[in-house]
Amino acid sequence: MVNDLEAVYRDHWGRVVATLIGLLRDFDLAEEAAQEAFALAAERWPDGGVPEHPAAWLIATGRNRAIDRIRRDRRYEAKLKLLEPAHLVEDDMDETSFPDERLELLFTCCHPALSLEAQVALTLRTLGGLTTEQIAQAFLVPEPTMAQRLVRAKRKIAAAGIPFRVPPPHLLPDRLSAVLATIYLIFNQGYTSGGMLAGEAIRLGTALTVLMPDEPEPLGLLALMLLQDARRDARFDDGRLVLLADQDRSRWDSREIAAGRAALDRAVALQGDGPYMLQAAIAALHTEPRRDWGRIAALYSDLASLTGSPVVELNRAVAVAESEGPEAGLRITDGLDLDGYRYLHTTRGELLRRLGRTAEAREAYLRALQLVNDPPERRFVEERLAELG
Amino acid sequence: MKYVLLIHQGTTPTPATPEEWAKLSPEEQQQVYADYQAINQTPGVTPGTGLQLPETATTVRVQDGRTLTTDGPFAETKEALGGWLTYEADDLDAAIELASRIPAARMGGAVEIRPVAEW
Secondary structure (H helix, E strand, O other), rough: HHHHHHHHHHHHHHHHHHHHHHHHHOOHHHHHHHHHHHHHHHHHHHHHOOOOOHHHHHHHHHHHHHHHHHHHHHHHHHOOOOOOOOOOOHHHHHHHHHHOOHHHHHHHOOOOOOOOHHHHHHHHOOOOOOOOHOOOHHHOOHHHHHHHHHHHHHHHHHHHHHOOOOOOOOOOOHHHHHHHHHHHHHHHHHHHHHHHHHHHHHHHHHHHHHHHHOOHHHHHHHHHHHHHHOOOHHHHOOEOOOOHHHOOOHOHHHHHHHHHHHHHHHHHHOOOOHHHHHHHHHHHOOOOOOOOOOHHHHHHHHHHHHHHHHHHHHHHHHHHHHHHOOOHHHHHHHHOOOOHHHHHHHHHHHHHHHHOOOOHHHHHHHHHHHHHHHHHHHHHHHHHHHOOO | OOOEEEEEEEOOOOOOOHHHOOOOOOHHHHHHHHHHEEEEEEEEOOOOOOOOOOHOOOEEEEEOEEEEEEEEEOHHHHHHHHEEEEEEOOHHHHHHHHHHHHHHOOOOEEEEEEEOOOO
């Protein structure tokens, strides 16, 4: 039962908070009401059983609690008119009694008038249901700092008039990219710092694909996250970084790979050609038993023209080196302005080694060594240097 | 919601800096005038007064009862306020759209949107 309640919390918190914010137009009041509703559920459901429509029950209960709070507190009196009719009978409700406003909430949390840090924190708190303490830990920030960040963000939403809505079509492309960037940032934080945030990002990404089924880029992002997450466990062996080519495929999560490929197929069917879909397509090719480096290089070329990113060019260089030989790859890396980026130097080191230019390879790895701080990566570079003799 | 849009000219050429202004083609100059006119006629907009150059500013402080005046604006000259307008709008998105149509925003300056405090 305890596990059931945790699952209910995880599955429904975002939906319940979103709808309550939509009704109450007040983040704090909505969060408090949701907390009370979940607390009441924890008290009642173990004996009375989980209601047929748990989300509706939680929303109706939260709403009723909010009305009680408003009645007690005259400050909120103006909001009472938003809440007619006064009390609802929880058990009469089903999921369609209330609009699903998670999408409105997501676009509000990821509004560009909020700092990226605030967007991430607010999204994790309101939609993900993470506690302030959990978010603070994931981002290595003291809890009071994170609490302050959340308070300021909520205050700005109210004071500056950030709308609670899905943006109109002429704003949608930009705003959707902001939402996708926030979710991917959460994923990457989780990818480097442990599982919780990665799982949360995948949940948010999945919800977004359900809420915007006709948009290819949310599917592209979901596919990308699933395909990367599937290989997470195989990236390290006994604290040692394992390159993709050497990874033990039996440690890949085949269910996640299948789900990632399915999401990618749907994005392709919707004629997607955005940056997340391209990255997902590359990630999918990397999971093939025999990698098609020519196609990978071509996809990186598309991605580079879309983003203009030198890091993407570096990845293209690796693919070109595999399909056309190390010299062709090296020619691409020579033109890149990435001297402070360690992967430029590890890539050059590897390509120079293959060409037998040992002295230059050693020089490149030594430069990389100056730039690494992560212990597994340091060890990786040191081992390459030792191999050069 | 009521907003004040604070217009910072930055390096934007304006008629107050004739040399820079002359570098714009007549069409570009006409476009700037037309844009400001369209903004001032947008429903909800109350135009503010224009300001002379930041170089003409005098900044006043009072310390220990003494009035201290200094030459120049409070902020750095290039960040100084150049003008403002008020805008009654549904939400911040509407204010951002209006701000993005103000010529200073695309010509080397920036527009700051501040919600008006309602007491």
